Every structure is written in C-alpha cells, then in structure tokens.
Amino acid sequence: MPTPPPVTYRHGGLVCTDHTIDVPLDHRTPEGPAIALFAREVVAEGREHEDLPRLLWLQGGPGGRAERPNAAGAWLRRALTEYRVVLLDQRGTGRSTPADRRSLARFGTDSDAAAGYLAHFRADSIVRDAELLRRRLQGEQPWSVLGQSFGGFTTLTYLSLAPEGLTRAYITGGLPTLTGHADDVYRAAYARTLTQNERYFARYPGDQPLADAVAAHLDTHDVRMPTGERLTVRRFQTLGITFGTASKSESLHYLLETAFTDGVDGPELTDTFLRGVDAAVSFAERPLYAALHEPIYAQGSRATDWSAHRVRQEFPAFDATAGGPLRFTGEMVYPWQFEEDPALVPLRGAAEALAARTDWPALYDLDRLAANEVPVVAAVYHDDMFVDREHALATADAVRGLRTWVTDAYAHDGVRADSAVLDRLIAMGRGEV
Known part of the structure; x- marks a missing residue:
C-alpha cells in the first residue's frame, strides 16, 4: 500500500x-x-x-x-x-x-x-x-x-x-x-506506593472504612461492572495508580463517595461507582501497557518472570485477606489481570511468553x-x-x-x-x- x-x-x-x-x-x-x-x-x-x-x-x-x-x-x-x-x-x-x-x-x-x-x-x-x-x-x-x-x-x-x-x-x-532488574524497580515502587497510601488516607480519613467496606462487599458478592466482568478485590486495589499524578490524585476519593446505595437486599455498589472503576482499571485502551510493562526493563538473559507479582509477597500490607486496612497498589501489572480483563484475556499466552523470555537485547x-x-x-x-x-x-x-x-x-x-x-x-x- x-x-x-x-x-x-x-x-x-x-x-x-x-x-x-x-x-x-x-x-x-x-x-x-x-x-x-x-x-x-x-x-x-x-x-x-x-x-x-x-x-x-x-x-x-x-x-x-x-x-x-x-x-x-x-x-x-x-x-x-x-x-x-x-x-x-x-x-x-x-x-x-x-x-x-x-x-x-x-x-x-x-x-x-x-x-x-x-x-x-x-x-x-x-x-x-x-x-x-x-x-x-x-x-x-x-x-x-x-x-x-x-x-x-x-x-x-x-x-x-x-x-x-x-x-x-x-x-x-x-x-x-x-542496569537494575524489574525486581529492583518494583521493590522500590511498592515502598513508594505504601507511602502514597498513608498520605491519601491521612488526607481523607473517612475513606479508609469506606474502602474496607467496598472490599468486604466485593469479597462476599458477585459484583459485575457495566462491561460484564466481575470486579474482584484485587482489581479494585489497582485503583491506587491514581495516586501518582496531580490530574487524578483526588479521583479515588470522589469515586468512593459514590460507592454505595440502598438496594432491595441491603447496600449495593452504585452504577456510577462501577462505571468509574471500570474506566480506571480497564486496559481496553492501552493493552500494550499491560503486556510490556515489565519487558521495558528487561535486558540480557534474566527473565522478568512476573516481577511485580512475586515482589508483592515481600509487602504483606497489600494482602487484602490479612485482616488489616485495605491498601491500594500502583503501577504494577499482574498475571491474573490477563484472566479478569477482557481486553487482556486473549494476550495471556503472549504475556506469559514475554515474562519467561531470556534473550533481551540491551536498551x-x-x-x-x-x-x-x-x-x-x-x-x-x-x-x-x-x-x-x-x-x-x-x-x-x-x-x-x-x-x-x-x-x-x-x-x-x-x-x-x-x-x-x-x-x-x-x-x-x-x-x-
């Protein structure tokens, strides 16, 4: 052509x-x-x-x-x-x-x-x-x-x-x-993200019980976003990516304030809230961001091997099942997102192959x-x-x-x-x- x-x-x-x-x-x-x-x-x-x-x-x-x-x-x-x-x-x-x-x-x-x-x-x-x-x-x-x-x-x-x-x-x-590996990048990133969580909840102390309530609701209910896929607790946690920019730093607060309404059988998450969450967590407009987020750090023979997923285990504060206050993650990509996000599901095999790759040229x-x-x-x-x-x-x-x-x-x-x-x-x- x-x-x-x-x-x-x-x-x-x-x-x-x-x-x-x-x-x-x-x-x-x-x-x-x-x-x-x-x-x-x-x-x-x-x-x-x-x-x-x-x-x-x-x-x-x-x-x-x-x-x-x-x-x-x-x-x-x-x-x-x-x-x-x-x-x-x-x-x-x-x-x-x-x-x-x-x-x-x-x-x-x-x-x-x-x-x-x-x-x-x-x-x-x-x-x-x-x-x-x-x-x-x-x-x-x-x-x-x-x-x-x-x-x-x-x-x-x-x-x-x-x-x-x-x-x-x-x-x-x-x-x-x-020269650092993706593990070094995410290890530092998790520490900074925890700091951003502390600053956020200090600024909006009323949001902590609200975020915890949303997580508890998602844990016990099959909640669907407007696009049809289930909203899980771990996907809800990825909203912490909004902490990092001036243009979006307050967006989580204004989203959380719309979270609940009185339904027939008790509290339910609102369509406004679910639509806002979907817009923030979907990779439909930027699938390459998810597929290449770790490979952009890869050089030489060492695989990234889902670095953010592995390193997260070193930071138990992000474990929503541990009983502590909910903490939001940041600029991390996880293998389970290629199971839960319809825009990424068809890319799961390619993402796995990229995570295992050991012949990256120097950048x-x-x-x-x-x-x-x-x-x-x-x-x-x-x-x-x-x-x-x-x-x-x-x-x-x-x-x-x-x-x-x-x-x-x-x-x-x-x-x-x-x-x-x-x-x-x-x-x-x-x-x-």
Missing part, C-alpha cells in the same frame, strides 16, 4: 500536519514485514511558514498514543512558542498499526509468535522508528526530544543508539535504572552514555510514585553532562500540569539556569 501524502488542517490556533510512513517491524531485517507509523506535526497558527526547529514528543507508557491537541496543554503551549512539535504515536498505538487483542488474533494459539511480535515494540524499536521519521521530515538535520515518563526511558535509549539524531534532550519524570549503551555529548536536562520529581528518585539520580550520574532539577513541587505529570516545568528545562538547556 503506498504511503499516504501528508494532510494539513487547522483548528484552535494550531496548524496540524498528519504524517504516515512505513517502518520495518524488525529493524534488523528492513526488507521484512512493515508496519505503519503515524505522527502529527503541530505548529502555532501564523508561524507555519517559519523555519522552526522540531521537537519530538515521546509519550509515557508503554503503549500510550501521543496526546491529541484538542486544546493545547501546558507543555505544548510552551513548546509551540519556539518549536514545531511532532506528536508520535509510538508503534502499536493510536493511528500507528495497532497491537491489541483484535490485531494479535491472527497468531491464534501461537503465543510464542505473538510474544516475538510484541518484543519489537520496546524503546529500541521506537528510537529506530523516530530516526526514520526524522530523516523523512528533515533529512540528516537533528532534532530535539522531550520524553515524559517512559518517553524519558526511550530518550536514554535514543542517546545510546542514535545520539547523532539529537540536538538536545529534555526529560521529565523519566530517568530509569540503566542502554553505558559507554556511550558516559561519553555523551548531547545536552540533556531532566526534571526529577522528588516524590514521584512511578519513577524512583534514587534510581533516577544514579542514572543522571552515569550520563555525561546530564543536568537535573530535583523538585517536590510537582507529581509525575508535572510537565502537563504547569508550563513552568518545560520553561525551566528549556532555560537549563540554554545554560540560563
């Missing part, structure tokens, strides 16, 4: 140009099967004819499509004052060739084949996709990159594999451990990072629930010339919440701060 020509349109003070190119599924065999890669280039209206440099936005995730500029958010408004911004739908997401239960159905029961396919959707492939897109848009001229969360992880891979493609790198909440070149010449600045959020501060600072020390700004003023989504975050990073990149 021929590559469609770029399409340009205007809305809300923005000029958008849609680009679609074909890229190899496996960059090691460029003559092999291809997938589509979509990116939306955005420039402020009135500046579309100016020779502005490009800034590539690498979304958090894994498995998250680039945000849609229906109304320019905080970071995008700031970036558009001096850049053309390229919003990349990372492979498998958005308008790029999707990887989900429907598209992966062609593998049938061949879980190893499906896992082999998904193994090509990590940061190393995303970087090579970005390089093909860069050359399509501007030849050999390098561009800058802004990586948020997993996008920051991918930026470190970019600096490892193709630093010649970058003029500058901005990272927000996204400095990963370069980071430690020597190249130690000799880095690309200016890099990073916002490290002091109380980030999703990315460990100590891991981030150790990585910063391993990258030559990387400058950090450690702040407790923002949560993990600070760059989206306040344009001042990107404003400071740009000033740091210029040596003004």
